[in-house]
Amino acid sequence: MIVAERKPMEEIKQMVAPYKKLLLVGCGTCVTVCWAGGEKEVGILASQLRLARQAEGKEISIIEATVERQCEKEMVSELRDKVKQVEAVLSLACGAGVQTMAGMFEETPVFPALNTTFVGMPEQEGIWTEMCGLCGDCFLDRTGGICPMVRCAKGLLNGPCGGTRRGGKCEVDPEKDCAWVLIYRRLEKQGRLDLMKKYYPPKNFRAVKRPGKIQAVKA
Amino acid sequence: MAVSFKETLKTKDFIVTAEAAPVKGSNVSKMIEDIELLKDKVDALNVTDNQSSVMRYPSLGTCLLVKEHGGEPVLQITCRDRNRLAIQADLLFAYSRGIDNVLCLTGDSIDVGDHKEAKPVFDLDSVQLIHLVHIMNSGKDLVGNELDGAVDFCVGASATPSSDPLEPQLVKVGKKLDGGISFIQTQAVYDFDELRSFVKVIRGMDSKVKILAGIVPVVGARMAAYMNENVPGIFVPQYLIDELSQTPKGKGVSKGIEIAARMIKQIKEEKICDGVHIMFIGRESRIPEILEGAGLL
Amino acid sequence: MSNKIIAFCCEHSAYLAADLAGKQGLHYPENVRLIRVPCAGRVDVTHILKAFEKGAAAVLVVGCEEGACQHSTGNTRAKERVNYSQTLLQEIGMDNRRVEMVNVAPGAPHKFVRIIKEMNEKIKEVGEAK
Incomplete structure (x- = not known):
């Protein structure tokens, strides 16, 4: 929401x-x-x-x-x-x-x-966290359902930056988890770490032509 | 005339580079002094790009100064301040002026710098940047257009051996190696066991890449504590903090130099890796003392 | 100008304490208006603000002693709402001492009288309502 x-x-x-x-x-x-x-x-x-x-x-x-x-x-x-x-x-x-x-x-x-x-979800009562950057080119299939575009402070697509803090926390905010550590752990749990080892080319930032407008078909 | 870094990487047993941090302002005289002092003592001068997200004289401009004064520059490029067009344009300009070494970095977050309200770019990440340089090396731009005049860059990347957890970092390094890099420059290291096991893992993935251990002299116990607390990816072990805290007041810098020299000597003698990259920001003029102490002058 | 205090009183505690004060002939200031509520937790931020809009100089939310709420957490919730109201008052430049949460046991008429008097003293400091 x-x-x-x-x-x-x-x-x-x-x-x-x-x-x-x-x-x-x-x-x-x-x-x-x-x-x-x-x-x-x-x-x-x-x-x-x-x-x-x-x-x-x-x-x-x-x-x-x-x-x-x-x-x-x-x-x-x-x-x-x-x-x-x-x-x-x-x-x-x-x-x-x-x-x-x-x-x-x-x-x-x-x-x-x-x-x-932002677009997010309630983490606990009174706390909402950002989940989606509305990029129009969803990447979640490759990252175990964790969006690196918004949950990584730098929006990196190929793994963590060098700034990860001890315990897998974010360089920018020690209160926040490093998205790429979360992604690693989830993919590991699913036996799909090969996905993280793949190279992902630069993102298409024009997947949504701003200002966005879509024509949907009613089912 | 300096030996090209590409050549140095191939031929030299122990490689030494130093970081040159641009000034804040247009007065470049201090940088020129440092360049003159260091250019023949190290194999390359590695110039930071708005380091720590603090706005400064450009990496590209400083690399030109290094070149003009007969040194061998390594251009650092971060993904934080430029999109894919600007990065490619800068690479073309750099190459046309004889700058042909590039260190591909993600870049620190905007939040740690002095322009905290700036828009972070991160159009590319460091792995994509490595791929981009190779695409340009092949004579094309990112979208496949022919370049009138190709480039031929020697590409390097960074890594953090003390990352916790280490596994995700290693996956990333693996992707950098797959992208094609000639050298890895590590974040500051103090723990040689950690460095040894890191080198072993890298060697397992790529036997040819040159690994330069990052050396950041610690000039006081308080600085060490500060770094441990605030600088991501750096961990100064307790025995060094103890050694520093026993140092008399006013002798911190000399002690830091002594420790750094001792570390470099050990890395060289025990062949832990292929060289070192010395980062002594703000005290570049004292790098020769480190080199001397390490027996490299 | 008005020095009126609106006291939202929980019917399980504060309201009984007020009643007892009356029966025992304890005198308390006449500028207080008691509003009986089923629980301090029933009092909402909007009620508190409304009281000020209608000209109150101060608002008290008086609930059961901690741990004694008939509805288990009504008084702690009331405390949170009073805290939030204080922030809201501060935002518009009002003195946040004008609203307060107090806990009173049903058999404590003297405490009830005391808190009303204390609030009256506070009104002298922060001023009456315009």
Whole structure:
């Protein structure tokens, strides 16, 4: 799923500083699960903004709403009436959600309240880790299901760099495992170490032609 | 006129190279002094490429200086700062100016350097870079276009004998050997048992490749502790730390030089490997003392 | 200006302690408003923020003593939420001493009175609500 985290309060306050009527929109999918932009986070941010304005002696009125998926035009269109009542929208969705909102309601400025960080999975409660770099040319069949493009700090395809720390930790962060040590151990477990010994040529970084667009066939 | 490194690798019994670290700035006079001092005392000067991810005078420019002052340069190329186009262009330029030795490295992470917000490139990795140089040696570019004027580089790579775990590192070294390299320069080594077993494994994969042991003089017990803690792939054993901690204040550098000389002497006498690569960053002018102590001058 | 304290009181402990304080004739400041909750763990970050929005000068979440929660972890969860609320207040420049988690046993009316008084002292330091 898509993982995001809320922007610093100061940044958000500055973005919406000129506006007195705001719509805060959460998204009920990925960012709800990662505690960044669901209904609850919308409520918290709305409270914080109201309190901050109160302290400054300035007025603000906030409408709170959360749609199931902010990256879908149909679901976002439900908000039409609410958008009409405000001067600006603060979106607590991933970058795709913010842009869907902004594209649907072009007369109204739409601001991002989150920083979209990566595609990942929950490691344990409250901790999400990056798993996929959206490269469009999946390599996982050769690496025992561990992506070296994102889980190796340097995105190396042919084995570990020389910087591996004692115990198989990453040069960049001793808290993180060296992806290539993990790959080695998993392939060893599967008796498929020959895969790691193969040479892999430079990656095709244009597997997805940016900006990406695909036409899928409905089954 | 310096002997080509390619020739040295073939003919010399004990090969000695030294690392030349470019300055931060355009004042190259200190580098020229070091080059003049070292060019006839070592077989090649190996120039770092934005070493430790700290922005500096380019490796390529420094190699040119080495060449202009009659030395034999080894161009270090990392994959961190340039994509495949820039690397190929640099290789063409280097070769056209007589620089024909290249050490293919992944490169340290951006995070350890002084421009931490830079975009890390890593378009290629070190194994792919080795393959790329050979493709260019065959007269073509990476995508198969003919080059008007081929290149002929002598290719080297690095390895970390003290990696823990070692097996994944050895798989990688194996791929570098398969790619075709004439020499391996190791990360700093202090433990000769470790070095011996590393050399044995490499020999099992490739009997011809020349192995140069990395020598980094440790100039104090605190530096050793710092390196053990912070420099990935380096481990200074306790007996050396003890020796250094008994050294009187102000004598650390001379002690470090003495230990380095002793290590080189032992590597040479016991034929542990084919040579050494001395990295004494910031103290290049004292490398001759190490060579002298090791009986190499 | 308001010096109102909103105290979310767990009905298994704090609320009983408050009741007992009343029965024993212990006096505590009148600016506190008790809100009875089934467990301190029921109090959410949004409730705390809402209280401030409505003009509270301080918020107390009063739950069972550690290890004595009727719902096993309600009071520890409440503590985490109060900590998080403190961060949220800090982000918008409010003094995070305005919100606090306290543990009180059902038979401890004196402690209950004391914490209300202490919070009143704190309000003197951090100022009343605008």
